């Protein structure tokens with residue numbers, strides 16, 4: 001039997017420290033797949049699998065933000081939130097983050113239309129990402145904002161990724177890492193707003209508990225995507241039905257598989 005957790009309202013500073021501890025303990029920068037990717041240990045096939053699967057996450061971010069906004073009755077909150085959609089979708093000519101992700105896809109030898117079709121995305125990636133969209137659609141607004149706070153920890157991983165990709169992979173140049181450079185500028189405004197919102201609105205012990213649980217849930221969403229990727233393309237290398245086979249959507253001759 002699980003006993004109910006004893007809860008007590010903690011100060012704003014203590015609550016913020018608790019949220020940051022969740023990142024220290026559970027954020028996906030610690031996942032072995034990221035260590036491999038940033039350290040130059042990924043094969044071309046593994047990098048491509050990451051690009052294909054991660055595109056699914058990217059593609060759903062503006063959809064979850066639209067789901068969030070559809071529930072906001074407060075115009076100030078909608079106004080503060082809407083730049084998130086613009087960051088990813090951009091305007092018709094220049095595009096936004098999604099188009100920059102496809103620049104990365106082309107650089108690693110993938111056809112952009114193939115990646116944008118989301119064919120070959122691992123089932124577990126879909127389950128995790130779709131669960132995040134549903135969470136934001138269905139749960140209290142406070143929990144939905146708290147779930148976005150993994151972005152508190154993202155600038156560090158984006159900086160590590162830019163340095164790691166540029167240092168270790170031939171495909172990497174300023175155009176292919178542009179997605180991450182932009183996030184370094186875009187994310188801080190989102191997290192500053194999101195963190196203040198959560199600290200202001202989590203004004204009971206129960207709400208603090210729910211907001212912390214939402215952030216933990218989101219770390220699970222991120223971690224399980226990398227677990228799925230690792231299992232399919234690193235160890236044991238068991239690609240589930242429906243997962244990218246290493247050949248579809250290539251614009252280059254594939255490298256030879258290690259024997």
Ligand SMILES: O=C(O)c1cc(C(=O)O)c2c(n1)C(=O)C(=O)c1cc(C(=O)O)[nH]c1-2
Nearest residue numbers: 061147148149150151153154157158183222
């Ligand atoms: O590369 C990463 O590790 C990473 C992580 C996260 C995150 O922590 O959810 C986001 C992003 N990138 C990102 O680029 C992004 O636009 C983004 C939006 C959100 C969100 O939950 O609203 N998270 C993230």
